[in-house]
Amino acid sequence: MKICRLLFCAALAAQPVLGASFRDPNPEITAIVSEISPARIEHTIHRLVAFGTRNTLSDTVSDTRGIGAARRWIKGRLDDCARESGGRLQVAFDPHHVESGPRIPRPTDIVNVVATLPGDQPESRDRIYVVSGHYDSIVSDPTNAEKDAPGADDDGSGTAVSMELACVMARHHFDATLVFMTVAGEEQGLYGSTGFAEDARKKGLDIEGMITNDIVGSSTGPDGRVDQGRVRLFAQGVPAEKSLPDDVLAALRTGGENDLPTRQLARAIARAASIYVPGLRVQTIWRLDRYLRGGDHFPFLKNGYPAVRFTEPVEDFHHQHQDVRVENGVQYGDLPQFVDFGYVAQVARVNAAALASLALAPAAPREVQIEALRLENDTTLRWAANREPDVAGYRIVWRDTTAPDWQHARDVGDVTRFTLAGVAKDNYVFGVEAYDRDGNVSPATYPRPYFPPRLAR
Numbered sequence: 001m002k003i004c005r006l007l008f009c010a011a012l013a014a015q016p017v018l019g020a021s022f023r024d025p026n027p028e029i030t031a032i033v034s035e036i037s038p039a040r041i042e043h044t045i046h047r048l049v050a051f052g053t054r055n056t057l058s059d060t061v062s063d064t065r066g067i068g069a070a071r072r073w074i075k076g077r078l079d080d081c082a083r084e085s086g087g088r089l090q091v092a093f094d095p096h097h098v099e100s101g102p103r104i105p106r107p108t109d110i111v112n113v114v115a116t117l118p119g120d121q122p123e124s125r126d127r128i129y130v131v132s133g134h135y136d137s138i139v140s141d142p143t144n145a146e147k148d149a150p151g152a153d154d155d156g157s158g159t160a161v162s163m164e165l166a167c168v169m170a171r172h173h174f175d176a177t178l179v180f181m182t183v184a185g186e187e188q189g190l191y192g193s194t195g196f197a198e199d200a201r202k203k204g205l206d207i208e209g210m211i212t213n214d215i216v217g218s219s220t221g222p223d224g225r226v227d228q229g230r231v232r233l234f235a236q237g238v239p240a241e242k243s244l245p246d247d248v249l250a251a252l253r254t255g256g257e258n259d260l261p262t263r264q265l266a267r268a269i270a271r272a273a274s275i276y277v278p279g280l281r282v283q284t285i286w287r288l289d290r291y292l293r294g295g296d297h298f299p300f301l302k303n304g305y306p307a308v309r310f311t312e313p314v315e316d317f318h319h320q321h322q323d324v325r326v327e328n329g330v331q332y333g334d335l336p337q338f339v340d341f342g343y344v345a346q347v348a349r350v351n352a353a354a355l356a357s358l359a360l361a362p363a364a365p366r367e368v369q370i371e372a373l374r375l376e377n378d379t380t381l382r383w384a385a386n387r388e389p390d391v392a393g394y395r396i397v398w399r400d401t402t403a404p405d406w407q408h409a410r411d412v413g414d415v416t417r418f419t420l421a422g423v424a425k426d427n428y429v430f431g432v433e434a435y436d437r438d439g440n441v442s443p444a445t446y447p448r449p450y451f452p453p454r455l456a457r
């Protein structure tokens, strides 16, 4: 049945638009998406709020109030899910000691809760996708550890998404490894995510994608208008650094500034969302983050990993980083009454679809090159064969240089070199994707130029 899908696709290969067969839902992913529970997400957010404050500097001893109680509860809930799913989910605290900082007045242990679901396929297990939310919260003064800081939306919502995904996805099997993370210290300066990302870089971990869900809880803007049909996805292009790595410079020389791995990750996420969660449009924004704001994707990007951020469509700043109070008849504070639990569930479904698609698919092809050996009006691409045993073939995608997303695709079968006759490489942006026997498709890889040896640089 699944192979027929691919053969059908091969018949469509000459079609100028994306073959419909690659958009057929994978029943496994449809099942995962359907298991996301708004009721469980609602319960999680209320439970997190009930700890009073989750400020990173707050009490760590109490069992009922403060960040220590919150993280022990998160770990306990994830341990339950690990047990219910046969014990494959590995749950652990991930502590990082910080001596001092602008928002860290005294030595503080920043403790992430990390749940890892190892991949089943040996050739894919070292490839990792991370999803994260921050469980710490603040009021108007970031160092006030006493006042109630409910943090229902910022970022109880993202924490609930990570936990829900861990519990649902641990009941399923993937080729690659998934890490479901809730981090602390975000509001003090991204300390938890920085600790994790720096450790990952030191260990040489192959993180092929990181998603942070931060403020994904409200569908209502400050003017009262409701938009339940959209979520923003922030995806950086070229990093704003004075010196750039060679692979980035190589892409820039041929107009590949919109095709670095973070933008390819964003395209893959938006594609999965459009197939499995058609009711929630992913509005991809080609920008690191909103003005004046930051998030846990920053340290991953800084350490060379593709990383993106989900955030609700229109933020109401009365409900972020505010003391809980009523002023001139306006309720301030990040209270659960302003969270739309059904909307959070939709965001969780998009994450589930994207992560499942990525972790079931082969890795994006490596050593992808576009031959620039002579003046010609054809395009020849070459790449290294993927090492996964279930890879069934490759697909070349392309688009106008001014278009944001792929417009054309050709399934070229299980080869490592292909010529698109009559398609001039000078006029389009190309990518190569790998697909497996079940039709799961990897993100695209942008080709580096392959020059004649005398021009090689």
Ligand SMILES: [Zn+2]
Binding pocket: 134, 154, 155, 186, 214, 215
């Ligand atoms: Zn936040």
